[in-house]
Structure formats: C-alpha cells, structure tokens
Amino acid sequence: MRTELFIANTWRPAASSKSFEVINPATEEHLATVQYAGAADVDAAVAAARTCFESDAWQGLAARKRGEMLYRAGELLATRRDEMAELETRQNGKPFFESKIDVTMTVETLKYYAGWTDKYGGNVLPVESGDFVFTDRVPVGVVGAIVPWNFPLNLASWKFAPALAAGCTVVLKPASETPLTALLMAEIMEQAGLPPGAFNVIPGGGSTTGAALVKHAGVDKISFTGSTAVGQQIMRDAADTVKRLTLELGGKSPNVIFADADLKAAVRGAQTGIFYGKGEVCAAGSRLLVERSVHDQVMEELVARTKKLTPGDPFDKNTRLGAVVSKKQQETVLSYIAAGRKDGATLVAGGNAATVNGKGYFVEATIFDDAKPGMRIVDEEIFGPVLAVVTFDDVDEGIALANRTIYGLAAGIWTRDVTKAIKVARAIRAGTVWVNTYNLYDSAAPFGGFKASGYGRDLGREALDGYTESKTVWVGLR
Numbered sequence: 168m169r170t171e172l173f174i175a176n177t178w179r180p181a182a183s184s185k186s187f188e189v190i191n192p193a194t195e196e197h198l199a200t201v202q203y204a205g206a207a208d209v210d211a212a213v214a215a216a217r218t219c220f221e222s223d224a225w226q227g228l229a230a231r232k233r234g235e236m237l238y239r240a241g242e243l244l245a246t247r248r249d250e251m252a253e254l255e256t257r258q259n260g261k262p263f264f265e266s267k268i269d270v271t272m273t274v275e276t277l278k279y280y281a282g283w284t285d286k287y288g289g290n291v292l293p294v295e296s297g298d299f300v301f302t303d304r305v306p307v308g309v310v311g312a313i314v315p316w317n318f319p320l321n322l323a324s325w326k327f328a329p330a331l332a333a334g335c336t337v338v339l340k341p342a343s344e345t346p347l348t349a350l351l352m353a354e355i356m357e358q359a360g361l362p363p364g365a366f367n368v369i370p371g372g373g374s375t376t377g378a379a380l381v382k383h384a385g386v387d388k389i390s391f392t393g394s395t396a397v398g399q400q401i402m403r404d405a406a407d408t409v410k411r412l413t414l415e416l417g418g419k420s421p422n423v424i425f426a427d428a429d430l431k432a433a434v435r436g437a438q439t440g441i442f443y444g445k446g447e448v449c450a451a452g453s454r455l456l457v458e459r460s461v462h463d464q465v466m467e468e469l470v471a472r473t474k475k476l477t478p479g480d481p482f483d484k485n486t487r488l489g490a491v492v493s494k495k496q497q498e499t500v501l502s503y504i505a506a507g508r509k510d511g512a513t514l515v516a517g518g519n520a521a522t523v524n525g526k527g528y529f530v531e532a533t534i535f536d537d538a539k540p541g542m543r544i545v546d547e548e549i550f551g552p553v554l555a556v557v558t559f560d561d562v563d564e565g566i567a568l569a570n571r572t573i574y575g576l577a578a579g580i581w582t583r584d585v586t587k588a589i590k591v592a593r594a595i596r597a598g599t600v601w602v603n604t605y606n607l608y609d610s611a612a613p614f615g616g617f618k619a620s621g622y623g624r625d626l627g628r629e630a631l632d633g634y635t636e637s638k639t640v641w642v643g644l645r
C-alpha cells in the first residue's frame with residue numbers, strides 16, 4: 168500500500184524525506200515505514216485544501232453531486248471492508264471482528280452524511296419589519312482533522328464525512344501509531360471522484376505535524392479527538408488565529424448498576440463497557456458503580472466472566488481481548504494497576520502484562536473492587552482494560568458518585584424502574600447516557616462531551632452545524 172503523504176490527489180514523499188515506523192502491537196513486527204509530514208508538507212496540504220475550497224471545485228458542486236461522491240466512497244469502502252479491517256487490526260491490535268464493525272460504521276457514516284448534503288440548510292425568519300430575512304449555512308472552510316489511535320478510521324470519518332458533506336475541505340492527521348487506514352481511505356476518496364485538495368492525509372507526530380496544522384493561518388477549523396491535555400494545548404495554539412474547534416476529549420465514564428436491574432444484562436454491559444476495544448475507548452465504562460445490596464452477586468458473576476476473557480491473537484475469531492496499542496500504552500496501564508494496588512483497592516481479576524505466542528503488548532482484563540474516589544484508578548482516565556468498582560447505598564449517592572469527575576463524556580444506567588432511569592439520566596452531566604445498554608453508536612446520534620470531555624458534537628445533524636457558519640441575509644423590502 169501507499170505510505171507517502173496524500174496531497175491534492177497525489178502521493179508524495181515528505182519534503183524532508185523523514186519517515187517513521189509503524190509496529191504491529193500484537194506481534195511486535197514492523198508493519199510499514201511511513202512518510203512524516205513536516206512544516207513544509209503541512210503548508211502544501213493546507214494550500215491544496217485552500218485552493219480546492221476557494222476554487223469551488225468541491226463546495227461549488229451541486230450538493231447532491233457531493234452526496235453521490237461520498238456515497239460512492241462508502242460503497243467502495245464496503246467492497247474493501249476486510250482489507251481495511253485487517254489493516255486496522257494489524258496497526259491497532261484490536262480483534263479483527265471489532266475492526267470489521269469499525270469499517271462498517273465508517274461506511275454508514277459516509278452514506279449518512281451523503282444523504283444530508285441536499286437536506287441541510289438555513290431558515291426564513293419572521294422578523295418584525297416584514298423584510299425578507301434568511302439564514303444560510305455556509306461551509307466553515309479548511310478543516311484540520313486530528314484523530315487518535317483507538318478507532319483510527321472510524322473516528323476520522325466522524326469528522327471528514329460531515330465536513331466534506333458541508334462543503335469543507337479536509338486535511339487529516341492520523342495518530343502516528345495508526346496512519347495506515349487513513350492512507351488507504353485516501354485512495355478510496357480519489358476513486359470516488361473527489362477533486363484534488365478536497366481530502367488530504369498527512370501522517371506525522373502530534374507536537375510537530377499536529378501543532379503546525381493547529382497554528383496554520385490557512386486552516387479555519389480544527390476538529391480534534393484525543394486526550395484532554397492535548398485538547399487544552401490545541402485551545403491555546405488555536406487562539407491566535409481564532410480557529411473554530413470541536414474537541415472530543417477524555418472520559419472516566421460511570422456505569423451504574425441499581426439493585427433492581429436485570430443483573431445478567433448489567434453484568435454483560437459492565438464487561439463489554441470496559442473490555443471492548445481493550446478499554447481503549449473514550450466512553451469506556453471504567454467506573455462501575457454498584458448498589459451495595461447486589462454488590463456480591465454482581466462481582467461474583469463479573470469476575471467469573473472476566474477471568475475467561477484472556478488476551479488472544481486478534482485474528483483468532485474467538486479473541487475478545489487484543490493487544491493494547493503500544494509498549495508505551497502498556498506501561499501506562501501497568502502503572503495504573505500498580506497505583507490501584509498501592510492505594511488499597513482489592514485486585515480481583517487480572518493485573519498483569521501478557522504475551523500471545525511469546526510476543527505483543529497485552530494486558531489482562533483487570534478489575535479492582537473496593538475502589539474509592541480519590542484513588543487514581545477512580546479519578547483518572549487509564550485508557551486500558553482496567554475497571555474500578557465503587558459501591559453506593561442509594562440513588563442520590565449513585566448520582567453524586569457518577570458526577571464526581573472532571574469528565575462528562577458518557578454514562579450507563581441499569582434499572583428496571585423507568586422513573587428512576589429518566590431521573591438519573593437527567594441528573595448525570597454527560598453527553599451520552601445509555602440506559603440498559605452500553606457502548607452503542609449510530610451515525611444519526613450526536614456524540615461528544617460535557618465538562619473536560621470537550622465541546623461540539625460528532626455525528627448526527629449537529630456535527631454539520633460544527634462545519635458551517637450561520638450567515639444572515641437581510642433583504643430590505645421597503
């Protein structure tokens with residue numbers, strides 16, 4: 168596959184010829200050598216996106232035509248689903264079945280926004296004067312999309328699909344651990360007929376390539392998914408050019424089991440809530456809050472299930488726990504496990520690094536019981552397969568604990584009492600609240616954070632608002 172930069176529908180080496188290595192975290196094997204975009208390459212990509220934007224080659228197309236191209240990109244991707252999913256698994260370490268789900272959602276997201284192109288617009292306003300006043304939604308311009316390594320292609324599509332649908336042009340910077348699926352996507356976008364400069368991909372580092380994109384005067388908006396710390400840095404770097412921002416940041420999401428829940432379903436939800444995607448999921452239900460009267464029963468079932476969840480070859484169809492993304496991430500996760508032990512939580516499952524066939528950066532599915540607020544495993548995002556279990560006594564304490572976090576990305580509630588479900592869903596300060604389910608996403612359902620989990624929304628109609636400016640046109644009639 169191509170591993171150069173993709174700028175204006177051409178593949179080109181970095182101006183400096185610098186490159187970096189991509190490693191398969193499950194086997195420790197070298198996967199690819201990829202060109203590293205430096206400042207001159209960021210300039211070239213932004214110039215290509217700017218030229219495309221201003222020439223009207225993309226935003227000037229009939230809206231339905233843009234939609235047709237995005238739909239075609241979705242169809243082309245669907246025909247290459249397994250190839251794309253294989254690449255995602257090789258660079259990220261997640262089970263192959265999960266990568267297929269990721270690619271399927273990317274196809275859906277492309278088709279979903281393809282359908283919006285000729286339906287999204289402004290309003291006519293009934294002003295007092297009786298003049299003809301309308302709002303138009305105009306594309307914000309050149310969008311820099313900066314994405315993490317956990318759902319490399321899927322999360323990128325949450326940005327490039329609505330941005331392109333709105334008429335913006337895109338410069339995508341994938342995470343340096345996982346640039347390969349973004350590059351394959353570039354090939355598909357070109358085949359789908361997108362004009363030169365509409366979609367560009369520039370792999371590289373965060374504080375170099377990413378920061379250059381954020382500071383670039385030719386970029387109108389940064390749409391970022393990643394850690395809260397980097398999100399804060401992006402806010403600072405974006406200030407000089409007054410850039411628009413969408414920030415999807417970290418989380419420490421509570422998954423709350425009430426005593427009146429369907430406990431079997433709740434335990435399954437607790438398990439997949441934290442261990443799907445190896446816990447490298449922004450919305451992972453990493454704090455399990457359990458009502459005291461059912462604590463022992465929940466823990467008995469959850470621990471028994473978790474002990475069966477052993478790390479495995481991501482390409483084995485029975486594997487439900489893949490490799491974490493890198494050695495560095497493995498070390499971070501293990502340092503949190505050490506902190507949990509030191510702070511006095513009770514380790515009831517997992518707790519160790521693992522290998523598969525003697526290789527790879529795996530971490531066992533890990534659960535700490537008797538966790539308390541103030542412990543690092545309760546307060547901080549770990550981004551790995553580590554669950555902290557906290558017990559509570561009544562609904563008010565459950566809500567208070569759920570909200571006792573700087574984050575507000577997602578939450579889960581398990582109860583058969585519909586009144587309680589609605590009250591608690593209203594009381595929790597988070598962008599998504601799942602009731603009697605967890606970790607479900609749909610292109611139609613907006614996703615994003617409250618508090619330190621960021622602002623702005625991916626997905627749904629709301630994402631389009633983030634890639635457009637509202638323009639008021641006032642026509643005097645007297």
Ligand code: NAD
Nearest residue numbers: 314315316341342373374377378393394397415416417449
């Ligand atoms: P990260 O913040 O380290 O990196 C994310 C991206 O930002 C990468 O492409 C990186 O190269 C780039 N980057 C790093 N420093 C930069 C800088 N100074 N300027 C511009 N770009 C820079 O995050 P990560 O480790 O790749 O991913 C894990 C984090 O992402 C977790 O905190 C997780 O919660 C978060 N995340 C959030 C969501 C969400 O929707 N809210 C989804 C997935 C992941």
